Each structure stands twice: as C-alpha cells, then as structure tokens.
Amino acid sequence: MKVSIDTRTLKPGDSYIPIKGQNFDGHNFIEEALKKGAAEILDVDIVDYARSYRKQFDIPIIAITGSSGKTTTKDMLHSVLSTKYNVIKTKENQNNELGVPLTLLGIEANTEIAIVEMGMRELGEIKFLSSIALPSHAIISNIGYTHLELLGSRRNIARAKSEIFSSFKDTPAKRFAFYPKRTPCISSVRRLAVKNKFDITEIDNSNITQSNQALITSVALHFGLTPQEIEQGLKNYKPSANRQEIITIKDTTLVNDAYNANPDSMIFALQVFSRYQGRKIAILGDMLELGEKSVYFHILLEKHIKNAGIELLFTLGELSKNINPKGIKTTHCNSIEKLVTGVINSLLPGDNILFKASRGIKLEGPFKLIKAFLETK
Numbered sequence: 001m002k003v004s005i006d007t008r009t010l011k012p013g014d015s016y017i018p019i020k021g022q023n024f025d026g027h028n029f030i031e032e033a034l035k036k037g038a039a040e041i042l043d044v045d046i047v048d049y050a051r052s053y054r055k056q057f058d059i060p061i062i063a064i065t066g067s068s069g070k071t072t073t074k075d076m077l078h079s080v081l082s083t084k085y086n087v088i089k090t091k092e093n094q095n096n097e098l099g100v101p102l103t104l105l106g107i108e109a110n111t112e113i114a115i116v117e118m119g120m121r122e123l124g125e126i127k128f129l130s131s132i133a134l135p136s137h138a139i140i141s142n143i144g145y146t147h148l149e150l151l152g153s154r155r156n157i158a159r160a161k162s163e164i165f166s167s168f169k170d171t172p173a174k175r176f177a178f179y180p181k182r183t184p185c186i187s188s189v190r191r192l193a194v195k196n197k198f199d200i201t202e203i204d205n206s207n208i209t210q211s212n213q214a215l216i217t218s219v220a221l222h223f224g225l226t227p228q229e230i231e232q233g234l235k236n237y238k239p240s241a242n243r244q245e246i247i248t249i250k251d252t253t254l255v256n257d258a259y260n261a262n263p264d265s266m267i268f269a270l271q272v273f274s275r276y277q278g279r280k281i282a283i284l285g286d287m288l289e290l291g292e293k294s295v296y297f298h299i300l301l302e303k304h305i306k307n308a309g310i311e312l313l314f315t316l317g318e319l320s321k322n323i324n325p326k327g328i329k330t331t332h333c334n335s336i337e338k339l340v341t342g343v344i345n346s347l348l349p350g351d352n353i354l355f356k357a358s359r360g361i362k363l364e365g366p367f368k369l370i371k372a373f374l375e376t377k
Helices: 026-035 046-054 070-081 099-105 125-133 154-165 186-195 211-222 227-236 263-273 291-307 336-346 364-376
Strands: 061-065 087-089 113-117 137-140 175-180 198-203 245-249 252-257 280-285 312-316 329-333 352-356
Touching: 046 099, 046 125, 061 070, 061 125, 061 154, 070 087, 070 113, 070 211, 070 227, 099 113, 099 125, 125 154, 137 154, 137 211, 154 186, 175 186, 175 211, 186 198, 198 211, 211 227, 245 364, 252 263, 252 364, 263 280, 263 291, 263 352, 280 291, 280 336, 312 336, 329 336, 336 364, 352 364
Parallel strands: 061 113, 061 137, 087 113, 137 175, 175 198, 252 352, 280 312, 280 352, 312 329
Antiparallel strands: 245 252
C-alpha cells in the first residue's frame, strides 16, 4: 500500500496517517491531505498498524543493521535480488521507529521480498524494530565503534546489534542469520543467534574491501540466484547520495562518501581509496559520538592515511585537528570557505579527492562547491 505521514510529499491516492511528534501534530494537516488527493485518512498507531499489516504477508523480510554500511548493504542487496524477485527496500535512511513501519506498509500483493534497514543509538531499539518487522532473515554488516558516547563499549554495541536476533510471539518458523566471521564480541553475537534458533552463515571478511560483496553474494546464493544474476545485480548497483558516490569531471575524480563516518567506515574508505591511480587528496572531517576515545580514534587514522598514499590532507572540525600524519602536507580548516579555497588552489590534472566525515560536519557542502567549480572550469 502507499502510505504518507507528511503532506509535503503526499501523492494522490496515498493513505495518510496523521502522527504526533514533539513539535507537530499530523491531525492538523488532515484537510490539506484530503485536498492533495489522499485516498483515506488512517487515524491509527503507525507501529501497531504496520506490525499487523506485516503479518498478512508470508514473504521473506530481510532486516539489516550494523555500525556502518547498512545502507550500502541494503542498496546492493536490493540491486542483486531484483534481478530475480520483486523486491522493496527502505527508502534512503528511513531506519527508525517511523521508517521501519513505512517500509513494511510499502509491501504490496506482488512483493516477493522486503529489505528493512534498522538503525539504533541505544540498547533496546533494534529489538523494538525487530518486534515490528518480525524478520525471517537478519544481517549484521559489521560491529564498530559508532555510538560509543551512549553505549560505552564495543561489547554493548554488539549486544545492541544482536537484538536483531530477538524472538517474538509471531516470529517466522525458519530464520536465517548472516554476519562477518571476524566480528568483535563474536561469541555474544553467535550466542543470541543460536539461542533464537537462527540458521547461521558466517561470512569470510578477512579482506575488508571485499567483505560487503561476500556478504551480498552469500545472501543471494541463499535465495537461489545464479552467479550471472549476482554479477548483473552488482553491475546495476548505484550508491545512495553521499555514499561512495564516484564522479569523474574531466580528469578529476571525486569520491563522495560524506554521509557519515566512524573509525571503521573511515578506515574502509581509505583502504578503497588507496587503489586509485594518480595523486590522492583526502578531505576528512570529525567522527562524532565516540565519547572519551574521540581524540584517540582521530589519531589512529594517521597510519591508515599514510597507507592509502594520501599526498594532501585537508581537515574540517574541532576533533580533526588531532589528525597530523608525519610526511603528509596537512591543512586544518576552520571554515568551509577556507577548505574549498585551499582544495581548489591545490588541484592538479588527474587528482582524486575523497570526502569523508560524520553527518554533523555536512561535508556534502564542500563537495558540491568543488564539483561546481570543476564543472565550470
């Protein structure tokens, strides 16, 4: 079904659910929803309604969580499985207590598989989202250091992510778990999956730059796809905005991975970037929500920056002042204007530029400005 909770994006024929937030009440927009062509007004609790609606469908529900790579895994898996099945997925990063219900309410009669992304900040959130989706398949992309500020330790992060293996009254009879073999706190992850009777597949992630593809391939084979279908699906994959988005303008390549960052995703991005031929420029911003270890994790990046062959480094944000790798020309910028001007004045033909930072740094702004400059150059 087609559901909207926002009259600004409501389309004719959508069912409108008026929800209440801290600063708004959707009931105040019912008249506007009807004027814009809403088929009906569903004055219901969206969580309970979505949970009940999901139970009407006996199809695979694939839930995905992880410290990083959730959206990429979701998009890649959707691209691959769509070569054989009619698949729906979470839109953009709608992975919270509203996004998960909206995804489930997007299931239609001809839907064969639904992929549901699940985000979290605290213990209990993934369990709550799983109680709505009742997944038949659960994927953990990785367990990193995101949300240390709230969770305190990687063990607690593993506990929080492992809530995706929780059991409920209407849990599907057969369930399947996929996660990397080399996962921190693997014993606690495995323990909960076994306790709740998941059929476990542990993915070889010894090669970090290929681990995501190995995960996608394993899930695709489980659903009966041929190697040819998997290859075609991977070719069709297009990343979401600001996530490993690669744009070549004339002779300059921009790698826009500015959506978010934590130590694991930052290291992964640098390892992938190391493969690029030509001079490499990295524009890195703060990694947020790391608690008392924030400075340590920024200093830790220095060896990975060196290993990636970075020749010029520009940093933005208070924490990134701590990134000062020896032997690499580093410019810390206290404004977007200084950053953009510094990068533009440093450009040479054939350069590769990586953009990576936490969401709060809004590095997509400098990316757009530098991209616009290159397009008019």
